[in-house]
Amino acid sequence: MSIDDAAAKQPKRERGKLRVAALLDAAAALFIERGYEATTTAAIAARAGASIGSLYQFFPSKEVMAEALFARYAERTALAVKDLMRRAPGRAPAQIADMLVGLMLDRKSDPDREAVLALSDAISNIAERRKPLREAVRREIAALLRSANPRLTRRRAEIAAILIAHTLKTVRAVAQAEEENRKPLIASIKRMLTLYIADVVEA
Amino acid sequence: MSIDDAAAKQPKRERGKLRVAALLDAAAALFIERGYEATTTAAIAARAGASIGSLYQFFPSKEVMAEALFARYAERTALAVKDLMRRAPGRAPAQIADMLVGLMLDRKSDPDREAVLALSDAISNIAERRKPLREAVRREIAALLRSANPRLTRRRAEIAAILIAHTLKTVRAVAQAEEENRKPLIASIKRMLTLYIADVVEA
Amino acid sequence: MSIDDAAAKQPKRERGKLRVAALLDAAAALFIERGYEATTTAAIAARAGASIGSLYQFFPSKEVMAEALFARYAERTALAVKDLMRRAPGRAPAQIADMLVGLMLDRKSDPDREAVLALSDAISNIAERRKPLREAVRREIAALLRSANPRLTRRRAEIAAILIAHTLKTVRAVAQAEEENRKPLIASIKRMLTLYIADVVEA
Amino acid sequence: MSIDDAAAKQPKRERGKLRVAALLDAAAALFIERGYEATTTAAIAARAGASIGSLYQFFPSKEVMAEALFARYAERTALAVKDLMRRAPGRAPAQIADMLVGLMLDRKSDPDREAVLALSDAISNIAERRKPLREAVRREIAALLRSANPRLTRRRAEIAAILIAHTLKTVRAVAQAEEENRKPLIASIKRMLTLYIADVVEA
DNA sequence: AATGAATGAGTCTTCATTCAT
DNA sequence: TATGAATGAAGACTCATTCAT
Numbered sequence: 001m002s003i004d005d006a007a008a009k010q011p012k013r014e015r016g017k018l019r020v021a022a023l024l025d026a027a028a029a030l031f032i033e034r035g036y037e038a039t040t041t042a043a044i045a046a047r048a049g050a051s052i053g054s055l056y057q058f059f060p061s062k063e064v065m066a067e068a069l070f071a072r073y074a075e076r077t078a079l080a081v082k083d084l085m086r087r088a089p090g091r092a093p094a095q096i097a098d099m100l101v102g103l104m105l106d107r108k109s110d111p112d113r114e115a116v117l118a119l120s121d122a123i124s125n126i127a128e129r130r131k132p133l134r135e136a137v138r139r140e141i142a143a144l145l146r147s148a149n150p151r152l153t154r155r156r157a158e159i160a161a162i163l164i165a166h167t168l169k170t171v172r173a174v175a176q177a178e179e180e181n182r183k184p185l186i187a188s189i190k191r192m193l194t195l196y197i198a199d200v201v202e203a
Numbered sequence: 204m205s206i207d208d209a210a211a212k213q214p215k216r217e218r219g220k221l222r223v224a225a226l227l228d229a230a231a232a233l234f235i236e237r238g239y240e241a242t243t244t245a246a247i248a249a250r251a252g253a254s255i256g257s258l259y260q261f262f263p264s265k266e267v268m269a270e271a272l273f274a275r276y277a278e279r280t281a282l283a284v285k286d287l288m289r290r291a292p293g294r295a296p297a298q299i300a301d302m303l304v305g306l307m308l309d310r311k312s313d314p315d316r317e318a319v320l321a322l323s324d325a326i327s328n329i330a331e332r333r334k335p336l337r338e339a340v341r342r343e344i345a346a347l348l349r350s351a352n353p354r355l356t357r358r359r360a361e362i363a364a365i366l367i368a369h370t371l372k373t374v375r376a377v378a379q380a381e382e383e384n385r386k387p388l389i390a391s392i393k394r395m396l397t398l399y400i401a402d403v404v405e406a
Numbered sequence: 407m408s409i410d411d412a413a414a415k416q417p418k419r420e421r422g423k424l425r426v427a428a429l430l431d432a433a434a435a436l437f438i439e440r441g442y443e444a445t446t447t448a449a450i451a452a453r454a455g456a457s458i459g460s461l462y463q464f465f466p467s468k469e470v471m472a473e474a475l476f477a478r479y480a481e482r483t484a485l486a487v488k489d490l491m492r493r494a495p496g497r498a499p500a501q502i503a504d505m506l507v508g509l510m511l512d513r514k515s516d517p518d519r520e521a522v523l524a525l526s527d528a529i530s531n532i533a534e535r536r537k538p539l540r541e542a543v544r545r546e547i548a549a550l551l552r553s554a555n556p557r558l559t560r561r562r563a564e565i566a567a568i569l570i571a572h573t574l575k576t577v578r579a580v581a582q583a584e585e586e587n588r589k590p591l592i593a594s595i596k597r598m599l600t601l602y603i604a605d606v607v608e609a
Numbered sequence: 610m611s612i613d614d615a616a617a618k619q620p621k622r623e624r625g626k627l628r629v630a631a632l633l634d635a636a637a638a639l640f641i642e643r644g645y646e647a648t649t650t651a652a653i654a655a656r657a658g659a660s661i662g663s664l665y666q667f668f669p670s671k672e673v674m675a676e677a678l679f680a681r682y683a684e685r686t687a688l689a690v691k692d693l694m695r696r697a698p699g700r701a702p703a704q705i706a707d708m709l710v711g712l713m714l715d716r717k718s719d720p721d722r723e724a725v726l727a728l729s730d731a732i733s734n735i736a737e738r739r740k741p742l743r744e745a746v747r748r749e750i751a752a753l754l755r756s757a758n759p760r761l762t763r764r765r766a767e768i769a770a771i772l773i774a775h776t777l778k779t780v781r782a783v784a785q786a787e788e789e790n791r792k793p794l795i796a797s798i799k800r801m802l803t804l805y806i807a808d809v810v811e812a
Numbered sequence: 813a814a815t816g817a818a819t820g821a822g823t824c825t826t827c828a829t830t831c832a833t
Numbered sequence: 834t835a836t837g838a839a840t841g842a843a844g845a846c847t848c849a850t851t852c853a854t
Contacts, residue, residue: 011837011838012836012837012838013833013836013837013838015832015833015837015838015839016837016838019838019839026827037240037241038240039824040824041823041824042823042824049841050839051840051841052824052825052836052840052841053825053826053827053839053840053841054838054839054840055842056824056825056826056827057837057838057839058838061824061825062823062825073322075813077815089852093298112251121385131342138303140265158384158390159387159388159391161386162381162388163373163377163385163388163391163392163395164375166373166377167373167395168368169373170366170370170373172371173369173372174365174366178211178365181361181365183824184327184358184362185365185366188363188366189366190361191402192366192370192398192399194394194396195399195402196394196398196399197397199394199395199398216813218813219813230834243847243849244848244849244850245848245849253814253815254814254815254816255815255816255817255826255849255850256813256814256815256816256817256851256852257813257814258852259816259849260813262852264849264850265848265849356850406841419636420843422834443646443842444646446826446827446828447827447828447829448827448828455837457835457836457837458828458829458834458836458837459830459831459834459835459836459837459838460834460835461834462828462829462830463834463835464623466829467828467829468827468828470831558790560777561793563655564790565790565793565794565797568783568787568790568794568795569779569783569794569801572782572783573776573779573801574748574776575779575782576776576778576779579775580771580772580775584771587767587768587771590764590768591768591771592687594768594769595772597805597808598772598776598804598805598808601801601804601805601808602800602801602804604806605800605801605804620816620817620852621815621816621817622815622816622817624816624817624818624853624854625816625817628817628818649844649845650844650845650846651844651845659819660818660819661819661820661844661846662817662818662819662820662847663817663818663819663844665845665846665847666816666817666818666819667817669846670845670846671844671845671846713821725833738835741839
């Protein structure tokens with residue numbers, strides 16, 4: 001809400017929409033390749049086949065680009081989570097673990113995801129921006145647990161949801177860093193989550 | 204061993220050692236506050252009460268500073284892990300989980316730790332440098348598991364160790380981001396690890 | 407009369423005239439608020455509720471806008487001066503001082519005036535453009551003095567007119583910067599001018 | 610007092626002092642030649658025989674340069690005014706007018722003066738910064754008037770001082786813009802001021 | 813050793829103006 | 834005519850690193 005909190009300008013013409021998408025794609029690719037700091041706005045524009053002025057027509061600053069990229073990613077994620085929840089109720093712990101890990105693996109295929117990660121420590125308030133998304137996910141997981149065991153207190157479900165969400169991040173780390181062990185690791189994560197969810201739900 | 208493989212110069216006098224320590228402390232604090240890229244060598248020198256010239260007397264480049272910081276951290280961590288292992292053999296899963304989580308909480312008090320994390324995506328080969336330390340930790344955890352259940356295959360122990368190590372990182376994340384829920388979350392992590400370790404060990 | 411001597415295009419339809427007026431009003435307001443250099447053509451268009459393309463439809467350059475603004479102001483000023491002169495002949499020094507100061511105060515209410523001042527050092531040849539207006543005013547004042555004292559040499563009247571004109575500018579400065587002292591200051595200026603005019607006329 | 614209210618860094622070595630002076634001289638010259646906006650920091654550095662980095666070593670922004678230039682000018686002016694006041698008491702109106710106009714003409718020879726004028730509308734708060742100087746001058750003039758006529762009320766002296774100070778600015782304007790009429794105009798200003806001062810003092 | 817000045821390539825961003833629809 | 838996208842030269846400023854004292 002600060003004064004220079006200018007947001008990305010919405011393009012009004014078709015040409016503009018294509019530009020914005022191309023710029024965002026280029027930014028995502030470069031943020032992944034080089035990191036946020038090392039990526040120059042000139043490079044983004046060049047890769048998108050646009051002039052630097054064109055970039056600034058839509059994004060008043062490099063930081064706003066990052067935010068726009070995050071918004072695009074958050075929107076897609078929210079959709080995926082919503083979709084998951086439609087299919088979840090009434091499942092056994094092992095199935096739930098499966099679905100959650102599956103969601104993470106699916107989402108990993110979104111090229112924006114990795115780019116958004118490169119943003120984490122680059123933009124100070126991206127952490128704040130990410131909060132609503134994170135909390136939505138937690139709420140959904142907590143609801144899932146309580147639908148599996150209605151006697152679970154709200155508080156306990158909440159704590160468990162936080163831990164499960166954190167653990168799910170491991171899926172991403174594992175999928176990136178440990179390519180040669182990926183499969184058994186994914187299986188192990190599912191196993192660990194299954195044990196934990198069962199423990200929580202049957203408490 | 205190449206020519207430009209310059210490392211931090213070892214200070215010869217007491218005064219020099221203090222300077223180096225002060226510079227590393229300042230760098231650590233600033234890397235945490237602003238990140239690696241956003242921290243200027245001038246700011247490091249200023250916070251350490253030294254001149255910029257003095258900084259370059261001991262560290263031939265900003266990158267070398269980062270490496271020196273990492274080395275200081277790795278050394279302390281190695282000591283802590285070694286110490287843990289001396290006390291570990293013959294414990295039950297719950298105790299092992301306790302000790303591992305306790306180690307993370309202990310190590311968190313080292314101000315270098317967070318700073319080293321800020322280095323991750325800043326310096327490409329810091330990831331490489333970190334590998335040996337990470338693998339040492341994994342080896343120790345795997346050994347622990349196999350000492351608890353000698354029939355465990357090397358491979359299974361290794362996979363489990365990787366997952367446990369990843370999960371331990373959650374301790375740090377939790378301790379930072381979720382202050383109000385810290386205690387129940389730590390307890391939950393211990394519970395989840397206990398369940399998983401028991402599952403692995405009793406397989 | 408050179409080829410690139412492009413002036414503001416005369417709008418043909420009513421809608422165009424309104425647009426031009428709105429653009430000039432917006433420009434005037436922004437020049438006052440931010441100065442000529444700091445005002446962007448985009449901001450002018452935006453405040454006038456027009457598109458940037460529309461602005462350039464009527465004004466081929468930012469400089470031409472400034473000139474058009476000046477022209478609008480000069481026209482109004484010339485009318486006011488002409489009107490003054492009709493009522494001036496045969497008055498006593500104190501009355502003349504009164505009328506001149508009154509004219510300045512009147513003209514101050516024209517929002518273009520302040521804007522035109524913001525143009526002074528921004529556009530080099532605006533000083534040139536201003537010359538004819540300035541000299542017309544001086545001629546009128548000189549004529550006034552000589553009608554009050556026909557024996558006054560042309561030269562003396564001219565010098566006095568220049569000084570009086572300069573002093574009249576003080577009215578504007580005073581009215582802007584010294585709000586709390588405005589009234590006595592205006593009175594003092596009138597007194598000073600009265601003394602001086604009397605001195606010149608009775609010489 | 611805002612956060613980024615960084616001031617010019619004081620040089621600590623002789624070399625630095627020379628640099629700062631050279632940069633300020635270059636800035637003054639260029640501000641006069643081209644105006645504040647049109648002067649680039651690169652041009653200032655070049656004219657001073659310094660690198661652009663060297664300029665920013667001492668002046669964190671172009672605006673701070675302008676402020677430093679103003680400070681240098683204000684200091685010199687304050688000295689001149691103080692000196693004047695030492696010689697002023699007990700003089701007749703004509704002599705006082707003479708001295709005041711003389712002061713303006715003297716100060717005009719300071720190359721910083723004209724540069725400072727080019728700053729007026731460029732830097733928003735320069736008006737604020739100028740206030741103390743302006744008020745000091747007014748106080749001195751008011752004191753002068755009251756020493757000439759002790760029965761003058763504080764208020765009346767103050768108002769008269771403001772008007773006199775404003776009128777003195779005319780000296781500068783005249784000296785610049787009306788070169789061919791300078792002499793008789795200066796004489797006329799002295800005459801007008803003499804009349805006015807006498808009127809005030811003998812009231 | 814210590815200090816602080818010097819360097820300049822490189823970065824983000826701006827903005828008057830032109831063009832395509 | 835109206836609109837909004839496109840352009841790119843230019844400008845303020847940064848910062849790791851080197852040098853002179």
